[in-house]
Amino acid sequence: MPYTKSERPYKKEYKKQKERGEHSDRMERQRARRKYDKKGISRKGKDVSHNKMLSRGGSNKDGTRLESASKNRSRNGKKPKK
Numbered sequence: 001m002p003y004t005k006s007e008r009p010y011k012k013e014y015k016k017q018k019e020r021g022e023h024s025d026r027m028e029r030q031r032a033r034r035k036y037d038k039k040g041i042s043r044k045g046k047d048v049s050h051n052k053m054l055s056r057g058g059s060n061k062d063g064t065r066l067e068s069a070s071k072n073r074s075r076n077g078k079k080p081k082k
Contacts, residue, residue: 025054032064047072051079 017023032048049067052058056077 028054028060032060035060035064036066041066045069053077 014023017026029048032050033043036043036048043066045068046066047069049065049072050058050060051063051065
């Protein structure tokens, strides 16, 4: 629901995000995207896909790849086909 009459409580939302453990996953995703940008690889229209999902204990050390957004989001935790 949009905040129309009051300001959005960004600090409160950020604190809740950290409590749920979402903050570290978000930072891991951001590092993976920046790695591709630093190499000069175009990510236009693509997602950076982790070989092992971050929500299942994966990290950037497990490996990443560029994948179309629809493919990356449709796997639902299944291992990517090689």
